């Protein structure tokens with residue numbers, strides 16, 4: 001399976017690869033989350049481990065994460081489900097679970113974990129922390145829940161931030 005994925009990745013023309021990344025950024029922005037929002041969260045959780053860290057490096061790390069097809073696909077899928085739930089396109093009991101971000105639903109977290117898992121156990125620890133504390137834009141997304149369905153968005157953003165922070169941690173460790 002790994003081999004097939006690599007081959008497909010190489011066959012993807014550069015312009016399509018770039019287009020998918022920009023679409024992913026656009027979709028997140030449409031739902032109220034910018035690259036800068038995510039980069040500043042990466043900075044806040046990783047700064048204590050890497051004192052020389054800059055906001056620019058955090059922004060770059062978020063961008064690298066958003067270049068991965070599995071991340072893009074998770075974003076397109078989750079945000080489509082949020083928007084469709086908003087428009088009332090699902091039958092019960094799914095409709096109510098998605099509209100209320102029911103903690104027993106759980107599929108939003110499962111989808112987000114597909115992003116986190118790319119970067120191993122450091123990613124998972126970061127994700128657990130962000131999910132519990134809900135700092136920065138993640139908290140803002142939560143507050144907006146009355147007006148807009150953000151059931152998948154909150155977990156996707158936490159996962160992207162967790163992955164970008166883990167990526168920086170791995171990079172720093174490889175330097176030593």
Ligand SMILES: [Ca+2]
Nearest residue numbers: 108151154155
């Ligand atoms: Ca959620």
